[in-house]
Amino acid sequence: MIVEIVILAMIAAFLGLRLYSVLGRRAEHDEEALMGHLPRATEPRQPASGQPGDGAPVRSADGAAALDRALAGVPAAAQRAVREIAAADRRFTPVAFVEGAKAAYGMILEAFWKGDRETLNQLCDDDVYASFVAAIDAREAAGETVENRLIRINAADIVSADFASPMARITVRFAADIAALTRDSEGNMIAGSLDDAIESHDVWTFSRKITAMRPDWLLDETDEG
Numbered sequence: 001m002i003v004e005i006v007i008l009a010m011i012a013a014f015l016g017l018r019l020y021s022v023l024g025r026r027a028e029h030d031e032e033a034l035m036g037h038l039p040r041a042t043e044p045r046q047p048a049s050g051q052p053g054d055g056a057p058v059r060s061a062d063g064a065a066a067l068d069r070a071l072a073g074v075p076a077a078a079q080r081a082v083r084e085i086a087a088a089d090r091r092f093t094p095v096a097f098v099e100g101a102k103a104a105y106g107m108i109l110e111a112f113w114k115g116d117r118e119t120l121n122q123l124c125d126d127d128v129y130a131s132f133v134a135a136i137d138a139r140e141a142a143g144e145t146v147e148n149r150l151i152r153i154n155a156a157d158i159v160s161a162d163f164a165s166p167m168a169r170i171t172v173r174f175a176a177d178i179a180a181l182t183r184d185s186e187g188n189m190i191a192g193s194l195d196d197a198i199e200s201h202d203v204w205t206f207s208r209k210i211t212a213m214r215p216d217w218l219l220d221e222t223d224e225g
Contacts, residue, residue: 097170101156112132179197
């Protein structure tokens with residue numbers, strides 16, 4: 001039981017990084033993204049400074065109304081910062097951001113479970129990356145492997161945000177069902193089960209420099225929620 005708790009705690013600590021490729025995507029049309037027409041995971045986002053007057057599309061009345069609807073479930077304390085981020089980067093939308101985060105969730109889990117250091121290095125800041133690598137190193141030193149599965153994401157909600165120009169930070173709370181199985185160096189099961197999924201609650205904070213040419217959001221803090 002203690003081993004299972006440790007494994008789940010490790011999972012909770014290491015869920016967090018593919019926003020480099022997913023949350024950085026931008027929809028072709030601002031209103032379409034606001035209404036839930038999200039960019040494909042393989043669709044690159046074109047570099048832009050995101051500042052008013054730089055050619056970024058101006059949000060229409062319909063787009064503004066869609067933004068209001070998208071923020072309906074966001075805590076009041078976070079709404080102002082999200083609006084400021086949307087104003088600084090006219091192609092940013094909370095709907096696309098959250099959907100991208102959900103897609104990133106599965107990608108990030110796979111990277112950690114596979115011990116893919118290169119991918120993780122591209123998706124998080126130095127401190128978070130170092131903690132991920134330490135956990136992978138410990139797992140490999142013990143001769144252990146994991147056969148984990150993300151069964152479903154039950155919820156992904158923006159719970160807080162901050163914009164101190166040019167840095168934007170958004171915190172998302174996830175609830176997901178995960179089946180976790182750990183084997184020793186001889187292939188024997190030592191913890192978990194693929195037949196019983198356990199609900200995991202994680203809170204990730206992502207940051208991005210709005211004025212940067214690259215659209216990348218990086219994981220800079222994780223917590224259990």
